[in-house]
Amino acid sequence: MTAPYRIAVIPGDGIGQEVVPEAVKALNAIGDACGHAFEFQEMLAGWVAIDAYGTPIRDEDLEVCKRSHAILFGANGDPRRDEISVPVRPERALLRIRKELQLFANLRPVRVTPELAPVSPLKQDLVEGVDLVVVRELTGGIYYGEPSRRWQDEDGERRAVDTLLYSETEIRRIISYACELARTRGSHVASVDKANVLSSSRLWREIAMEVAAEYPDVTVEHVLVDAMAMLLIREPKRFDVIVTENMFGDILTDEAAQLTGSIGLLPSASLGAESNEAGHRLGFYEPIHGSAPDIAGKGIANPTAAILSAALLLRNSLGLEKEAAIVESAVARALRERKATADIVRDGPALTTTQMGDVIAAHIKEAAAA
Ligand code: IPM
Ligand code: MN
Numbered sequence: 001m002t003a004p005y006r007i008a009v010i011p012g013d014g015i016g017q018e019v020v021p022e023a024v025k026a027l028n029a030i031g032d033a034c035g036h037a038f039e040f041q042e043m044l045a046g047w048v049a050i051d052a053y054g055t056p057i058r059d060e061d062l063e064v065c066k067r068s069h070a071i072l073f074g075a076n077g078d079p080r081r082d083e084i085s086v087p088v089r090p091e092r093a094l095l096r097i098r099k100e101l102q103l104f105a106n107l108r109p110v111r112v113t114p115e116l117a118p119v120s121p122l123k124q125d126l127v128e129g130v131d132l133v134v135v136r137e138l139t140g141g142i143y144y145g146e147p148s149r150r151w152q153d154e155d156g157e158r159r160a161v162d163t164l165l166y167s168e169t170e171i172r173r174i175i176s177y178a179c180e181l182a183r184t185r186g187s188h189v190a191s192v193d194k195a196n197v198l199s200s201s202r203l204w205r206e207i208a209m210e211v212a213a214e215y216p217d218v219t220v221e222h223v224l225v226d227a228m229a230m231l232l233i234r235e236p237k238r239f240d241v242i243v244t245e246n247m248f249g250d251i252l253t254d255e256a257a258q259l260t261g262s263i264g265l266l267p268s269a270s271l272g273a274e275s276n277e278a279g280h281r282l283g284f285y286e287p288i289h290g291s292a293p294d295i296a297g298k299g300i301a302n303p304t305a306a307i308l309s310a311a312l313l314l315r316n317s318l319g320l321e322k323e324a325a326i327v328e329s330a331v332a333r334a335l336r337e338r339k340a341t342a343d344i345v346r347d348g349p350a351l352t353t354t355q356m357g358d359v360i361a362a363h364i365k366e367a368a369a370a
Pocket of ligand 2: 250251
């Protein structure tokens with residue numbers, strides 16, 4: 001057995017508290033079966049941290065995250081407490097982790113398998129076979145640009161400003177990352193911008209063209225963000241890797257997730273440039289479904305996205321490709337056998353969150369022993 005991998009675990013708010021333990025269960029199952037040990041360090045972030053400590057995430061907990069091999073995250077937020085004027089917002093935790101750990105590449109894969117195609121709100125033949133990944137720039141742009149503030153003019157008029165700022169270095173590293181990723185997939189990149197209006201987008205496109213020239217084996221096309229919003233619905237199968245700036249990526253990934261019709265199944269990874277001690281990128285892994293307060297506490301949340309996030313963690317931050325594939329196949333088997341929560345099994349007896357986690361853990365052990 002090798003030295004334990006240190007994983008920071010942040011269940012956060014709402015169903016994060018229910019699905020993250022199932023992802024931990026899956027990691028322990030694969031660890032036991034394949035001879036890897038994990039040391040989990042659990043901490044609070046989001047509303048639970050604001051309530052306990054008065055801050056969305058404590059500095060000492062951020063330090064623990066920085067020293068970890070990877071971070072497994074649940075969700076933050078609670079719309080029931082979402083007044084626009086709250087002084088400390090829970091989202092701060094997420095924004096600080098991204099920035100301070102320099103997790104600049106956010107990967108949101110969207111794959112529509114034959115089992116999922118009927119669930120999609122779009123026509124089956126339009127979405128079946130979709131296999132794309134959105135690479136969203138995560139530490140720059142309008143989320144972090146200064147100035148960002150509001151004020152009141154002498155005449156009483158309220159004003160506010162946010163700044164969409166990018167440097168050449170930030171653009172180059174994310175476009176390069178997307179091109180490298182495309183080489184391992186369909187060798188096609190769609191770079192999304194608003195170069196017909198924004199200066200920052202004109203710089204984005206200029207750098208994207210320069211980087212593209214370094215990857216003659218990858219086809220890079222440039223698509224305006226409004227056109228992309230349309231094409232994602234009209235011809236989603238045309239895309240392989242889509243790379244874009246922070247806010248466009250935020251918006252387009254909610255749209256792209258809907259191609260599957262079930263946001264509850266999708267994992268995501270946020271990666272930095274730095275290698276961790278395992279020789280891989282430090283990464284932050286989260287299901288994209290959010291805290292879902294309407295179903296929180298009922299034990300019915302689908303743990304799939306959290307467990308698939310753990311698989312991405314094994315692959316990207318620990319370099320354990322075989323183990324990641326075993327976890328993914330165990331999840332696929334549970335879904336295929338319809339041993340799943342009520343969002344999937346609408347007509348027969350559905351499992352609880354914990355029961356589905358147990359089934360997947362058992363499938364993992366079986367597959368690893370085979
Ligand atoms: C996301 C979320 C976050 C974002 C919020 C919660 C800050 O919407 O991860 O997509 O806007 O990045
Ligand atoms: Mn979002």
